[in-house]
Amino acid sequence: MSDLLTLYHLQKRYGSRAVLQDLNFKIPRGSIFGLVGANGAGKTTTMRLILGLEKADAGTILINGEKVHYGQTKTNRMTGYLPDVPAFYDYMTSREYLRLCADLTHVANATVKIENTLALVGLEEVHHRIHGFSRGMRQRLGIAQALLNDPELLICDEPTSALDPAGRAAFLNLLYSLKGRVTVLFSTHILSDVERISDYVGILHHGRLAACDTPARLRAIYGRHQMALTFATVAETRRCATHFQAPWHDCTVTITYQGSYAAEARQVFQDLLAVKLMPVNLRRVDPTLDQIFMEVTQNENPTRVL
């Protein structure tokens, strides 16, 4: 699979603050890439650089093999952009607004395109003005606008951060439905969102990608292997925690191990039998992206690029 977007050695500073120090990553065509990072990590800056809205101090960005130049809109014919707070003319309906956008950007077959796009984002039956739209509806209209010129690359800046759980789930489903057709780069600090739909995850930290891989490989590389043992009583939980020198909460002790789960679980059972303890439940805990994010950003692991 070829790469639709490539960033090489990107650097950007604002005054004395180096926001991006040496940013490298690529996104294979048709995949969904989740860019995560703490507030101020440089996610929006990265997106604005890809859109040619900011000037890089060094480095190269290629979209479909074409170089992005600051201030030029040539590569933007291949991109659609949903900013973190999309702005519309609120007195218009979504159809009127998309018609205006289509006219401004000379979209061919505009009427059909508008209807198809409204159906795709689930706004085809909504006829009232944008003024009365919920945040979720505004995000969906934003996606419709971004998709109107059939972009190859869709860039969404924190698209779910202002949405409630149901709105977030609906929006993520919508992004996921684009998989294969459009290459998606979206930023967020909600790690469960990334986990749900991304093919690749990049963790932006100190101006670099501190980790970049598929969620499964990130888990395998950075995730700590843990098992949780639940006991019937607090007294047993305490004895177990003391025996393994492991943390506990409520009636559950969490043991971190290395090696295979089967071998470790067997050993833990033998140890428990020896001290006459038996849990009511023992389960393997899969590492979450939250845990991996903490691991990567606190331990300064070396960069891995796709």
Ligand SMILES: Nc1ncnc2c1ncn2[C@@H]1O[C@H](COP(=O)(O)OP(=O)(O)OP(=O)(O)O)[C@@H](O)[C@H]1O
């Ligand atoms: N035009 C600017 N002038 C000066 N500093 C800026 C400018 N734009 C961004 N910054 C600074 O660059 C850093 C990165 O900002 P950016 O908005 O890219 O981060 P972010 O990861 O998108 O953060 P958030 O999650 O809070 O939106 C921040 O410290 C920000 O204050």
